[in-house]
Amino acid sequence: MEKSPPDIKNTPKEQQSSQDHLSAMIRDFWQQVKNSEQSLNELDILDIMKNINNLLYENQLDVIAEITVGDTKKHKILFTADGKIERFEYVIEISRQAPDLQFFEVEAFRQRINNVDTFVIKSKESSFSLGATDLLIQYKESCRKISIGIMFAKTVPENMIKQAETMALVYLDHLLGEYDFAVRVEAVDFLKIDQSATTIPANQFVTIFERSWKEDLKHTGIFNIQEDQWIVFELTDLKMLVHRNEAANSLLGHENYCYALNVIVDVDSKETLSLVYELEDAINFALRADEQGIHCQNSFSEGVRNMLWYVGNKQSVLQLVKQITN
Known part of the structure; x- marks a missing residue:
């Protein structure tokens, strides 16, 4: 007697249909980019960015393209979900399915800044700014991720507190990179300044964050070929x-x-x-x-x-x- 197959609730067929639809949208987007690559290359950076973002919108791909100077080619298209984790799949798949372009290289997610010591975020409404030594960080392991506590090392006007906290989150996003800030960080809390607390200046935190992730939490990124445990x-x-x-x-x-x-x-x-x-x-x-x-x-x-x-x-x-x- 032939055995009946088990009743699978979430079938790969249903998931595959959704994935095929996304792939089709991405394929159409890249075909349009490839067809217009020569003319795009002749535009200035702002117009390139505007045109590529229009193509993303037309193909219902809810992410943002930013244009910078390329490492190996003339331009780099950087795709970002602007921190919206529900759109990370779009960024990943758009970048993964990118064709080989003559003038453009492709990168997924905003990367970590290189100039940590000199990087500053400025308020658009006032003279308030945040730099590397203006944020003091505490951290702890939490649910196999890292939770962060932030103290301001400079005086923040009462009417600027909410904006300063938003600016600090943007700073962390630049410090750790878009993907790591969204995926590896469990929670962020803002703390009152405590002179007796052990804290780390923001410009020293990336090294400690990486060490904690790989050495303390053991998330090495290396595929374990040994037996399951x-x-x-x-x-x-x-x-x-x-x-x-x-x-x-x-x-x-x-x-x-x-x-x-x-x-x-x-x-x-x-x-x-x-x-x-x-x-x-x-x-x-x-x-x-x-x-x-x-x-x-x-x-x-x-x-x-x-x-x-x-x-x-x-x-x-x-x-x-x-x-x-x-």
């Missing part, structure tokens, strides 16, 4: 049993494994559970074979098994899982 615990309030793979910890938050493949399956019998184990093993084997992804967590609650992997190329992984589940 599972720990088990129960969330009693949720009546949920959780298996977490510590071998996947090294890839948490890494830009090359920034997607989560989530497979949710109803388990109503031992036979179904056996089929789910087979499905899980097949996905694991396929993803690990060429380091496309790593199994990071399973949970079980009220007859539903939820399996989670960190993966890189969403399009190819969805196709792979679709083949396996078929």
Whole structure:
């Protein structure tokens, strides 16, 4: 008697359809850029930026293009979500699917500033500004990420506090880079100045942030080729049993494994559970074979098994899982 396949709640087919639609929009955008590359190259930087952003808008790609001088080519197109994490996928996929252009190179996300010691953010409404020594930072590990506390080392007028806090967040975004500030930072709090507190000037924080991320939290970005290291615990309030793979910890938050493949399956019998184990093993084997992804967590609650992997190329992984589940 042939076994019935397990009931997968979120099917790769549905996810694939959404991904195909995004890819089509991106493909159309890049074709238009490529067709007009010669004429774009003859414009000044502001007009290039205006034209490319118009093409993004026409193709319903809700991100922003900024133009700078290129490292290896004449211009660089930098795509940013302006801190909106729900649009990070657009930035990643637009950059990943970029064609080879003659005059333009492509970069995803605003990067960290190089001139930390001299970088200053100025208020548009007043003479108030924030520089590297005007922000004092405390940090701690929190939920496998880093939480930040900020103190102002200069006097902030009462009517400027909200604006100063906004400026400080923008400063951190430039200091850590758009991706790391959104993904690696758990929370940011503004603290009252405390002369006895141990703090770090903003211009020294990047080095400490990197060291804490890689050495203390062990998020090295190196794919762990060793065997999985599972720990088990129960969330009693949720009546949920959780298996977490510590071998996947090294890839948490890494830009090359920034997607989560989530497979949710109803388990109503031992036979179904056996089929789910087979499905899980097949996905694991396929993803690990060429380091496309790593199994990071399973949970079980009220007859539903939820399996989670960190993966890189969403399009190819969805196709792979679709083949396996078929």
